[in-house]
Amino acid sequence: MTAEASQAGPQEDLAADGGRPLDIALLTYKGNPFCGGQGVYVRHLSRELARLGHRVEVIGSQPYPVLDEGYDGLTLTELPSLDLYRSPDPFRTPARDEYRDWIDALEVATMWTGGFPEPLTFSLRARRHLRARRGEFDVVHDNQTLGYGLLGDVGAPLVTTIHHPITVDRQLELDAAENWQQRMSKRRWYAFTRMQKRVARRLPSVLTVSGTSRAEIVDHLGVREDRIHVVHIGADTDLFSPDASVPVVPGRIVTTSSADVPLKGLVFLVEALAKVRTEHAGAHLVVVGKRPTEGPVAQAIERYGLEGAVDFVKGISDAELVDLVRSAEVACVPSLYEGFSLPAAEAMATGTPLVATTGGAIPEVAGTDGETCLAVPPGDAGALAAGLSRLLGDAELRTRLGRAGRERVLRHFTWARAAEGTVARYREAIAGSSGRLPGRTAAAQGVESTPPTPDTGVYSESRATC
Numbered sequence: 001m002t003a004e005a006s007q008a009g010p011q012e013d014l015a016a017d018g019g020r021p022l023d024i025a026l027l028t029y030k031g032n033p034f035c036g037g038q039g040v041y042v043r044h045l046s047r048e049l050a051r052l053g054h055r056v057e058v059i060g061s062q063p064y065p066v067l068d069e070g071y072d073g074l075t076l077t078e079l080p081s082l083d084l085y086r087s088p089d090p091f092r093t094p095a096r097d098e099y100r101d102w103i104d105a106l107e108v109a110t111m112w113t114g115g116f117p118e119p120l121t122f123s124l125r126a127r128r129h130l131r132a133r134r135g136e137f138d139v140v141h142d143n144q145t146l147g148y149g150l151l152g153d154v155g156a157p158l159v160t161t162i163h164h165p166i167t168v169d170r171q172l173e174l175d176a177a178e179n180w181q182q183r184m185s186k187r188r189w190y191a192f193t194r195m196q197k198r199v200a201r202r203l204p205s206v207l208t209v210s211g212t213s214r215a216e217i218v219d220h221l222g223v224r225e226d227r228i229h230v231v232h233i234g235a236d237t238d239l240f241s242p243d244a245s246v247p248v249v250p251g252r253i254v255t256t257s258s259a260d261v262p263l264k265g266l267v268f269l270v271e272a273l274a275k276v277r278t279e280h281a282g283a284h285l286v287v288v289g290k291r292p293t294e295g296p297v298a299q300a301i302e303r304y305g306l307e308g309a310v311d312f313v314k315g316i317s318d319a320e321l322v323d324l325v326r327s328a329e330v331a332c333v334p335s336l337y338e339g340f341s342l343p344a345a346e347a348m349a350t351g352t353p354l355v356a357t358t359g360g361a362i363p364e365v366a367g368t369d370g371e372t373c374l375a376v377p378p379g380d381a382g383a384l385a386a387g388l389s390r391l392l393g394d395a396e397l398r399t400r401l402g403r404a405g406r407e408r409v410l411r412h413f414t415w416a417r418a419a420e421g422t423v424a425r426y427r428e429a430i431a432g433s434s435g436r437l438p439g440r441t442a443a444a445q446g447v448e449s450t451p452p453t454p455d456t457g458v459y460s461e462s463r464a465t466c
Helices: 001-005 037-051 102-112 118-132 167-176 180-200 211-221 266-276 294-304 318-326 342-349 364-365 379-393 397-413 417-431
Strands: 023-028 055-060 072-076 139-143 160-161 206-208 228-230 252-256 284-288 310-313 332-335 354-357 372-375
Touching: 023 037, 037 072, 037 139, 037 206, 102 118, 118 332, 139 417, 167 180, 167 397, 180 211, 206 211, 211 228, 228 379, 252 266, 252 342, 252 379, 266 284, 266 294, 266 379, 284 318, 332 379, 342 354, 342 364, 342 397, 354 364, 354 379, 364 372, 372 379, 372 417, 379 397
Parallel strands: 023 055, 023 139, 055 072, 139 160, 160 206, 206 228, 252 284, 252 332, 284 310, 332 354, 354 372
Antiparallel strands: none
């Protein structure tokens, strides 16, 4: 009999898959649900897990996750850091009375040396928290923290999501660096990849969001193929849906992008817009993201005289975002690389026709060129301009691609399907834990409980853009 079966009460309601409802600890070291894929993932996955009948406790640090309300068994536990990157005083030095323990001291020291400490320090705090609550959870699900603290005993079987290896981001940012000082700074910031590789190789069960990410986790992080399982994520298709009452603005192109992150490819979209406007004078771009004051994107806007043709919006509600996408004639994903691409799935779900690059896993989401989207090579402003001009000039093509895109998302990429696939992996992890019951110590089970000693310079993470 499995551990979960032995604990099932005779009167307990069953979950949607017919099994016992699980108690799930879902960890996220950064939980902003409106900017960045990690917070979006936690928000939607936790809701759908609760809908399936499971009890989900999200354990997160600043910016704290915002969870959907009205679901029994869905709760948030705040595990505070020193919040060193908060607005309006990022890279702050805390006052003496803010320090609580050695983990806080490590967090500050790592920031002072140019690293991003939150993944490591969150993992250490999470391990301490989970050990103190040993026996309360059936499974622990880590959302790409990949810190040393999660090796060894965390009180329950561990499942980890790796959206994509951050080594891809690291290389793109190094390639975009303009001088040796920038390259040195980015190497310090991304030194955490040594920690991620070491942790990832020792994880028993890894989830990822696409076949492309699975292959790159094997190649970049050295994780064994048999430990990695693809569970596609998706769009909230109830929210992101067509609405004929929302007027479409002629010439409007919408994208979601972090302007200062090279892999998002926004600079190529700005260059493409300049070309498009020679044929479609009313073409304009709305970027869901923060307006840059300097850097390649700001320089391109000024160089091509696009100040009045590119708008940035930030901090809008879900409803406002959906209506913005609905109002566009074309949605665009110009990224050089994506591990999945939620913006592509969400735009397609509204029925808005999509122009997208073939970077990373985007083709897995967007589908076949000419059938569900127009696909162009990444980093090619000319090809991007040609695709945008073609769609802006062909209403029939826009209608056909928009309809086919939504149908593709409904078939393959919804959060309900993602939650069902994730639960299946939870149950496999529990069943495969060699009969170890949640709550027994690692030492008693003959499992290594002490993570490797962290080496100087690995306590960092991909630069926060939100």
